[in-house]
Amino acid sequence: xxxxxxxxxxxxxxxxxxxxxxxxxxxxxxxxxxxxxxxxxxxxxxxxxxxxxxxxxxxxxxxxxxxxxxxxxxxxxxxxxxxxxxxxxxxxx
Amino acid sequence: xxxxxxxxxxxxxxxxxxxxxxxxxxxxxxxxxxxxxxxxxxxxxxxxxxxxxxxxxxxxxxxxxxxxxxxxxxxxxxxxxxxxxxxxxxxxxxxxxxxxxxxxxxxxxxxxxxxxxxxxxxxxxxxxxxxxxxxxxx
Numbered sequence: 194x195x196x197x198x199x200x201x202x203x204x205x206x207x208x209x210x211x212x213x214x215x216x217x218x219x220x221x222x223x224x225x226x227x228x229x230x231x232x233x234x235x236x237x238x239x240x241x242x243x244x245x246x247x248x249x250x251x252x253x254x255x256x257x258x259x260x261x262x263x264x265x266x267x268x269x270x271x272x273x274x275x276x277x278x279x280x281x282x283x284x285x286x
Numbered sequence: 287x288x289x290x291x292x293x294x295x296x297x298x299x300x301x302x303x304x305x306x307x308x309x310x311x312x313x314x315x316x317x318x319x320x321x322x323x324x325x326x327x328x329x330x331x332x333x334x335x336x337x338x339x340x341x342x343x344x345x346x347x348x349x350x351x352x353x354x355x356x357x358x359x360x361x362x363x364x365x366x367x368x369x370x371x372x373x374x375x376x377x378x379x380x381x382x383x384x385x386x387x388x389x390x391x392x393x394x395x396x397x398x399x400x401x402x403x404x405x406x407x408x409x410x411x412x413x414x415x416x417x418x419x420x421x422x423x424x
Contacts, residue, residue: 280386282384283309283342283379284342
């Protein structure tokens with residue numbers, strides 16, 4: 194079980210809730226439960242192959258899950274997951 | 287449509303001018319409703335691009351996470367991202383598009399010879415293949 198903070202533009206898919214609590218003992222299980230409960234979020238977060246979209250980072254509390262075990266990182270009741278986009282750019286192609 | 291209030295707009299322009307000839311970047315907070323995003327606060331964020339910053343910017347996810355937390359603390363929403371194009375038009379470049387996110391408005395400020403020249407806002411799509419303009423009021 195963990196809390197997931199929902200970015201503003203995605204709240205239209207979570208009945209306007211800015212955070213939701215879903216079951217799961219790992220980050221992967223929590224994300225699977227999230228998209229099972231709110232299916233329209235799946236396209237926002239995952240690509241058609243089921244991988245996280247290139248612009249989506251997942252943070253467990255203040256840590257990027259890529260550095261703490263990715264989907265297998267344990268998620269406790271007291272943990273908070275955040276969906277944080279990767280953003281960059283510039284005029285040089 | 288995105289509407290930026292005078293105070294955050296002045297902060298964004300000042301940030302872009304102060305960063306010239308480098309690119310700057312930041313977050314826009316406010317509220318959304320009735321088809322419009324209303325920006326009430328701008329937060330300057332570090333340009334974390336490791337190389338020359340005159341034509342590139344990069345936001346650290348942890349800085350964006352902090353901006354989102356600030357928005358929640360202020361009872362606001364994270365609505366968009368801004369960055370500057372020094373001595374260049376305010377268009378959405380291929381680099382901007384390839385590193386965009388469809389969840390937010392992207393405001394680009396053109397700074398020419400150190401002074402604000404014009405700005406546009408864009409809404410990139412999921413596949414990062416196009417970013418139509420949205421109406422920008424400031």
